[in-house]
Amino acid sequence: MDKASVTRRYHFSAAHRLHTDRLSEEENWKVFGKCNNPNGHGHNYTLFVTVQGDIDARSGRVVEFDTLDRIVRQTVLERFDHQDLNHDPAFAAWTTTGENLVILIWDLLLAQLPPGRLKKIGLIETRDNYFEYAGPAAQLTGAAQSSHG
Ligand SMILES: [Zn+2]
Numbered sequence: 185m186d187k188a189s190v191t192r193r194y195h196f197s198a199a200h201r202l203h204t205d206r207l208s209e210e211e212n213w214k215v216f217g218k219c220n221n222p223n224g225h226g227h228n229y230t231l232f233v234t235v236q237g238d239i240d241a242r243s244g245r246v247v248e249f250d251t252l253d254r255i256v257r258q259t260v261l262e263r264f265d266h267q268d269l270n271h272d273p274a275f276a277a278w279t280t281t282g283e284n285l286v287i288l289i290w291d292l293l294l295a296q297l298p299p300g301r302l303k304k305i306g307l308i309e310t311r312d313n314y315f316e317y318a319g320p321a322a323q324l325t326g327a328a329q330s331s332h333g
Pocket of ligand 1: 226
């Protein structure tokens with residue numbers, strides 16, 4: 185059976201402040217720049233969710249968009265849209281960076297989708313910032329390749 189992947193795009197707006205007590209005030213500013221502003225700020229995030237699987241012989245589809253949209257809406261969008269990410273319990277010990285956000289969204293959706301379906305999470309934070317996560321297995325593959333290279 186042929187396999188393919190499908191990417192759906194979603195939007196949410198959220199506030200945050202990038203700051204960690206593990207770094208000094210100077211280091212926070214150096215690492216996070218304007219995102220360290222004490223007053224916080226917002227982003228209009230664009231989220232890409234890529235799922236993979238067999239193409240259904242009857243529908244020609246890998247996934248029902250309605251089903252995927254409902255899962256993403258209930259699991260991610262309703263949780264983060266118009267919220268302050270720094271107040272989300274998942275970020276109690278994590279900075280609200282794009283890197284940590286794509287991993288959290290991956291974990292949240294992985295728990296809702298059948299095994300092997302989730303392929304990649306992409307997240308645009310600003311015009312120039314794009315973050316991507318494809319699970320711990322992808323990281324291991326990358327590490328193995330670089331260690332042999
Ligand atoms: Zn920011």
